[in-house]
Amino acid sequence: MVEVKVFHNIFGEGYIQSVDEAVGTVSVIFSLGTQTERQHTFPYPSVFEKHLKYDDTGLQAEAVVKINEIKFLEQAPIKDIVLKYIQDFRNASNDDDIIKIFNSIFNTIIYIDVDDEIKQDNDLYIAVLKFFDDMYDVINNDKDRFFVKAFRNIYNGDYDGYFNTLGQYFNVVKDEDITYDGVYVDFLNVLNILSGDDNILDANLNRLSGLLNEYKEGTAFCDYMNFITKPKQNTGDKIKVLELILEKDKNWYAVYKHLGDIYYFQKDWVKAIENYGKVLSSGKLWQTAEVYFFVGYACSKINQHARAIDYYKKCLSLSPDYVYANNNIGWGYYRVNDYELALRHFDKSIELGTDKYYPFRNKLKTLVKLGRNEEAITLAKENPAYFKVKHCVELLDKISKGQDVDKLLDGTEDVPS
Numbered sequence: 108m109v110e111v112k113v114f115h116n117i118f119g120e121g122y123i124q125s126v127d128e129a130v131g132t133v134s135v136i137f138s139l140g141t142q143t144e145r146q147h148t149f150p151y152p153s154v155f156e157k158h159l160k161y162d163d164t165g166l167q168a169e170a171v172v173k174i175n176e177i178k179f180l181e182q183a184p185i186k187d188i189v190l191k192y193i194q195d196f197r198n199a200s201n202d203d204d205i206i207k208i209f210n211s212i213f214n215t216i217i218y219i220d221v222d223d224e225i226k227q228d229n230d231l232y233i234a235v236l237k238f239f240d241d242m243y244d245v246i247n248n249d250k251d252r253f254f255v256k257a258f259r260n261i262y263n264g265d266y267d268g269y270f271n272t273l274g275q276y277f278n279v280v281k282d283e284d285i286t287y288d289g290v291y292v293d294f295l296n297v298l299n300i301l302s303g304d305d306n307i308l309d310a311n312l313n314r315l316s317g318l319l320n321e322y323k324e325g326t327a328f329c330d331y332m333n334f335i336t337k338p339k340q341n342t343g344d345k346i347k348v349l350e351l352i353l354e355k356d357k358n359w360y361a362v363y364k365h366l367g368d369i370y371y372f373q374k375d376w377v378k379a380i381e382n383y384g385k386v387l388s389s390g391k392l393w394q395t396a397e398v399y400f401f402v403g404y405a406c407s408k409i410n411q412h413a414r415a416i417d418y419y420k421k422c423l424s425l426s427p428d429y430v431y432a433n434n435n436i437g438w439g440y441y442r443v444n445d446y447e448l449a450l451r452h453f454d455k456s457i458e459l460g461t462d463k464y465y466p467f468r469n470k471l472k473t474l475v476k477l478g479r480n481e482e483a484i485t486l487a488k489e490n491p492a493y494f495k496v497k498h499c500v501e502l503l504d505k506i507s508k509g510q511d512v513d514k515l516l517d518g519t520e521d522v523p524s
Contacts, residue, residue, distance in 0.1 A: 185224050186231055188215060193238050206251055209242055213258065217292075217300055236263060250279045254293070261301050270314050277322035285328050287359045312336050327356035334365075342369060360386055364393050367401065376405040396426035404435060412442040434462040434469065441473055449473050467493040471502065480506040484515070491516040 192212045199205045212235070216225070226232045239259035246252045253276035260268035294315060302308035316336045319329040330352045339345045346369060349362045367382035383402045386393040403418035419436035422429050437452030450473050456466035467490055474483035487494045487503055494503065495516050503512045 185215070186228060189225065189231060189235060193234060196238060196242065202247055202251065205242060205246060209251075209255055212238070216262065217296055250276065253279060258297065261297060264301075264303070266302075266307070266311060266314075270311075270318060273315075274318055274322065277318055281322050284356075285323070285326070287327075287356065287361060290328055290331075291361070309336075327352050327359050330355065331359060331361065342373070345369060358389070360389050360393055363389075364398065367398070371401055371405060374408070376408045379405045380409075396422045396429050396432075399425065400429060400432055400435075403432075403439075407435065407439060407442075410442075412439045415439045416443070428459055428461070430461045431456075431465070433459065434466045437466065437473075438469055441469065441476075446473050446477050450477075464493040468496075468499055471499060475502060475506060484510070488515055 189212060192208055192215070195211075196205060196208045199208060225235055236259065239255055239262070243252055243256045243259065246255065253272050257269050257272040257276055260266075260272055298308060298311045298315065302311050312332070313336050316329075316332040319326070319332050323329045330348065334345075334348050334352070339348060346366065349366050349369075352359050352362050363382045363385040367379050367386065370376075370379040370382060380402055383398055383405070386398055387402065399418045399422035403415045403422060406412070406415035406418060416436055416439040419432055419439060422432045423436065426432070433452045433456040437449045437456060440446070440449035440452065450470060453466040453470040453473065456462045457470070467486065471483050471486055471494065474480070474486065483506060484503065487499070494500070500512055500516070503515070507515070
């Protein structure tokens with residue numbers, strides 16, 4: 108049992124009740140004032156690890172988790188939360204407090220994705236814009252002032268105003284290092300959510316790249332934006348550019364994701380696992396079902412099936428219906444001789460209907476391993492098109508006790524093998 112106190116600036120406080128790394132979840136008990144306690148389960152470690160401190164014995168009990176204002180907003184109307192932030196701003200006495208309030212409403216808009224909900228309430232939308240304007244007027248340092256104004260502009264759909272102000276911001280911070288976390292939160296995620304559509308997003312990413320070449324040339328941030336806006340066609344060139352970015356900043360975690368993808372599709376499974384592993388162990392922003400799935404698949408290709416199962420579990424904890432994950436974890440269990448668990452996942456995969464013929468053929472093999480031959484034959488009779496391939500026909504012929512397998516599978520078109 109791990110108990111870590113977590114705080115919420117509106118809804119009181121709560122405790123991490125348990126952390127299950129094997130399943131990939133964190134369970135939190137929250138006490139919400141006069142309301143009854145509520146329990147929430149979240150992905151682990153992507154939600155919490157960034158803000159928790161570690162020592163040799165595990166998590167430190169006094170560690171503060173700062174994500175709560177992002178993750179528990181379903182417990183109050185968005186309008187009430189936004190208006191409370193605005194009221195907090197009216198009562199703020201210094202720049203530090205003002206920026207904390209700005210970050211709170213920034214996170215509300217970006218991470219809860221309530222942009223449309225706010226804009227549908229015209230009075231609330233006007234109040235939010237005035238909130239940004241007033242904040243710009245009272246902040247004393249140019250760095251924060253220009254960032255607030257830039258965000259106000261893009262939130263209002265004024266892309267020209269956004270990039271003009273962003274140029275002023277970069278001019279102020281031209282000698283400062285910008286970490287990948289800051290880039291993702293402050294720029295890439297903002298553009299992705301507030302650009303409207305893919306064409307506008309592409310144009311905005313190119314404009315951001317242009318600003319960086321003017322103000323932050325030679326930095327990891329600039330090189331990375333050039334990479335994603337002016338992609339190299341040659342894989343070798345891509346790898347060279349990505350490795351150069353890591354020479355400038357080894358913590359530019361998105362690069363490891365790109366490298367993992369390159370090696371994955373080259374079927375260089377060991378290098379794919381190595382690079383994806385750096386993403387996952389970073390406790391950063393790329394701990395997704397997709398990455399866990401890719402690592403699981405790569406592990407299975409080098410016959411590390413028990414390890415593959417662990418990654419597929421984490422994938423499914425984040426996305427229970429992830430395409431091919433149930434089939435693949437089932438195959439992992441098959442390879443470690445846990446046939447009952449394998450069947451459970453093949454059945455789930457068949458129920459989802461997303462994994463084509465694979466779970467049917469894998470279920471057939473598993474039923475035969477368990478000696479449940481009649482069930483295997485019934486499965487083939489009910490879904491004959493999936494089994495008209497050599498290895499399935501041979502297996503069915505072996506268990507059919509004289510039945511004509513060709514006749515059993517007759518009358519259907521072949522499914523690609």
